[in-house]
Amino acid sequence: MPREIDDLVSRHKRLKDRRRVWESHWQELAEVMLPRRADFTTEHMAGERRTDQLFDGTPMLARRGLSSAIDGLLKPKTARWFRIKTQDEAFNDDESIKRWLEVAEERLYRAIYDRRARFIQRSGEVDDDLVTFGTGVLFVGEGQDLNRLLFRSFHLKDVLLAENGDGEIDTVFVTLRLTARQAAQRFGEAALGKDTREALINGAEDKLFTFLQVVMPRKERDTRRRDNANLPFASLVLDVQSEHLVSESGYHEFPFAAPRWDTTAGEVYGRSPGMIALPDANTLQQMGKTLLVAGHKAVDPPLLVGDDSVFGTPKTFPGGITTFDMQAARDLGRIPIEPLQTGFNLPLGREMQKDARDQIWAAFFRNVLQLPIDAPRMTATEVLERKEEFIRTIGPVFGRLESDYIGQVVERSFNILLRAGAFPEPPEILQGREVVFDYASPVEQARKQIEAAGAARSVELLAPFVQADPSILDNFDGDAIARDTPDIFGMPQRWLRPKETVDSLRDGRQQAQQAAALPGDAQAAANIVQSLAQAGRGGGGQGGGGLL
Known part of the structure; x- marks a missing residue:
């Protein structure tokens, strides 16, 4: 050992x-x-102040913004960001399996967000x-x-x-x-x-x-x-x-x-x-220090005092009285105290400071994370293009985090609860089979919404042809589109009726339509019989005489 x-x-x-x-x-x-x-x-003491040498909080704010965005995009507490499915898609439509997966998903979600789990x-x-x-x-x-x-x-x-x-x-x-x-x-x-x-x-x-x-x-x-x-x-x-x-x-x-x-x-x-933003972050601290000193000088500038023209030290505090030599003032043609002009340029410094801040915000994806927000007076095409840019820029990063971060959290948590008996007994058909996890993050939803927008544009493109030949719509599976809608727009799955219920409703509706059509059919049949009877009465003697 x-x-x-x-x-x-x-x-x-x-x-x-x-x-x-x-x-x-x-x-x-x-x-x-x-x-x-x-x-x-x-080494620092617990509780020690650690921001004494900082002159600009932009790097900390940018870090906090991206950190909060990760939480909101990967694992938002206000939305169900993972779903449990069977590895074999054929079993996901089985009602007993679906009910067990929904219960397991709910219990896993509650366990992860239990207050004591932290x-x-x-x-x-x-x-x-x-x-x-x-x-x-x-x-x-x-x-x-x-x-x-x-x-x-x-x-x-x-x-x-x-x-x-x-x-x-x-x-x-x-x-x-x-x-x-x-x-x-x-x-x-x-x-x-x-x-x-x-x-x-x-x-x-x-x-x-x-x-x-x-x-x-x-x-x-x-x-x-x-x-x-x-x-x-x-x-x-x-x-x-x-x-x-x-x-x-x-x-x-x-x-x-x-x-x-x-x-x-x-x-x-x-x-x-943060490593990308570090050079600008360090530069920004130096800018903040320099502008702070420059601003201090602008508000309380250093003074020029003529030699032997002021009695004692100039009193620069509020209410201070400084006594000067009147003869010196007459010789100079002015009061022998004036501010020292240092030639500072605060507007230029502030502009340089803003450029450094913008670089830091860009390194922390602030401009990208704001892309999906629908700004006023934006067309649907512009919104779609901005979402596509969002996916191209941030999608690969969050794809890796889904695999190495929340994927590990969910799978490990599920296995712990499964071994602890936290889930009900799975259906016999599910025992021995593997389950997989889908992550319904806002990034994935944005990707699906782009696909949905593509479908809408396809239908819009086909509209003139559909007017000429409505059968073109037979190429689209309306039921499949409807059942994918919750995943696309984050609608709760429980709002969607099971396929069996939908089939039952359709069968009942069809039978009702057939039953409603029966009185009309019976009336038509009665009219035909009545017509035939009248025809028989009108020519009955001739026919009968011939037969006899």
Whole structure:
């Protein structure tokens, strides 16, 4: 066991050394965009002010705007942003399967947004890290009572990541700083190392200790067993100071979502919009400082005072009286005190400042994120073109985040609840089959609305031909268009009647129409019979005489 601890500590050190170049970059980003995280290379006291050297809040506002947009576009609490379906599309129309999937979807949604799970708070912290540093880390697990989900975010300075051969993150090292008391509550006093136990005994229960948690694929395991020691992913916790293995457990799935904004070949950590905005952000701080000084000089300018023309020091405070030599004033032809003209140009400085701000807002996609908003006096074509531009620009980024971020959250959460028995017994036809998740984010809805607009334009183009030949409309499946409408415009699926109900209504309507048509048909038949009878009476003698 000591050899295993040594190997893990050595690997942690190698990954830490390899990542050191990133930390100085992250520190510089945090100082102007996310000051509360600005302790990668500098230690700060809890509660310490961290904005004393900032002269413009635009970088922080731009970061906050994009972070909020991620939450609203990927995982809006006000809308159902994921749906559960069977992998085989043929089973999605089965009513028993559909009802079970709807129940599972509702329970999963409630579990994720349970107040105690703290998904909104923790995912918001990850969003901030993602747009600032390019990488965020979110843990998806269970509460200590094992009856609810629990989400945790981690400061990037405390997390080291490693990829597998396919470029997927499958190993995480997390540095935990816990007091002796917290460690005993979390792992049990008996499991702690010697130094930590002695701190508890000696009354130093608030002394801080460093622990290292490692989650990685388990190399050797018995796949026939499902205990903690044989699960696919191992979780080891080390008491670093005591060089002691505190606990060993495991996970059925990789428990971390580690989204990266943009990746480069050979780099484990992502790159962010903040990195694009950093040069302008630093320039803007210098501009803000310079303009602040210039504005101060403009309002309270430095003074020019003639030598030996003023008695004492000029009193520049409100109500101050300065006495000067009248002879000096006569010699100069003016009062011997005047402001010093420095030649500053505040309007030019403000214009340069605005240009830098615009560059920062553009780096954080402000102009793109406002594209889908229907501005006044916009034609339908202009709205559609702006939405298409929105999809082309932001779509690829959010596609990656759906896969690496919310996809990992939803799938891991579903499996946790499934193992905990939080869902009803699935129908027999569904047992043993896989389910998949569709993400109905506003980005995906905008894409579908573009497709719907294309269909509307197609019908508009065909309108003259339909007037000549209405049968052209037989090429369109109206039922398919109607049933796709909820997905396109975000309408609740429960507002749509099941296909069986629709078929039943149509059959009933057809029968009613047939029944309504029967009286008219009977009257027509009666008229025919009456006509035949009258004809028979008018020529009956002749016919009868001939037969006889």
